[in-house]
Amino acid sequence: MVRLYPFTPRTAALLAGVLLGLSGCASLGYYWQSVSGHLQLMNAARPVDDWLQASDTPDKLKARxxxxxxxxxxxxxxxxxxxxxxxxxxxxxxxxxxxxxVSAAPEFSLTLQTWCFPVTGCVGYKGYFDEAQARAEADRLSAQGLEVSVYGVPAYSTLGWMNWAGGDPLLSTFIGYPEGELARLIFHELAHQVVYVAGDMDFNESFATAVERLGSARWLEAHGSAAVRQEYALYSKRRQQFRALTLGLRRELSEIYEPKTAPAPDRVAQAAMKSVAMQTFHTRYAALKAGWDGYAGYDPWVARTNNASLGALAAYDELVPGFEALFAREGSDWPRFYDAVRRLAALPKQERHDALRPSITTKTEETPHG
Incomplete structure (x- = not known):
């Protein structure tokens, strides 16, 4: 999945700001690894034309x-x-x-713990350039009784702040993706440069996900070969089926954690119901996967399913149908759509979410999204 990294250094001046004590709830060490990791990435990037002209660049990479x-x-x-x-x-x-x-959530909640950073605001995860550091942070959070998820990310967006220095680069972590998936990723990350609301992860990621879905469909219609379209359709079908399955689990757990009827069950009863819901999810996944001709790409995620991983996934799901409906209302005109999204972004958080939610229930049930 394509995900926005919570804090990326914007300029060398920002590094100085960090060392002087930048506001936020992360430590100096965390900011240092963010800055140094990003600068190493930027230093490793070379213009695409240089790679294309180099005699030692593999032909497959040149084509990609x-x-x-x-x-x-x-x-x-x-x-x-x-x-x-x-x-x-x-x-x-x-x-x-x-x-x-790294994301974290309580034992009986799908609401993610948040961390606050300059520019991006408060988000439901912390990003590390070093996997060992990420897992050490996960261990620390787990020791506090939180459910924790650690997941690798193929790309992140600097929201346009680094375009003066060469912009966000293409990376080896995703360059080999199938054509449709590669287009999705690029469209998603560029969408973050169009509209970004500090501290509203659901809005930002759902908007970018809507752009990637709508955009990739147009790309494939205009340029995709029959084989590429067939490959993408298969990926998309599996993704939609899997998202529908996880959506069902989120709804079931939400009812367990925050029942709409009184009295609320005690923690022992909640734990028992949660265990049954998780077991049922695994059984349903096994049945779903049986029709996938051996595809097991979601196995690692399913094996580690918990409140944190479900909460992180929700950010890319919840408001997507609302954005897609907005695109249709704006005549499927991209500039008009972006202007409408900017108007929503100017509203208070609850108002902008409410404006996107009226069409969600029916559409989500009929057409799960990826």
């Missing part, structure tokens, strides 16, 4: 990089996404993820 530039041009010309330096450089990170995010 050329494809990204076609996708990038389409994003600007057809989706009206920002035309800037982002995704015109490439870095080989030689690792499986660019950052590892």
């Amino acid at each position: 990089l050329a494809l990204t530039q076609q996708i990038r041009r389409f994003a600007v010309s057809e989706l009206k996404l920002p035309d800037n330096a982002s995704y015109q450089r490439y870095a080989d990170l030689r690792r499986k993820a660019v950052v590892w995010n």
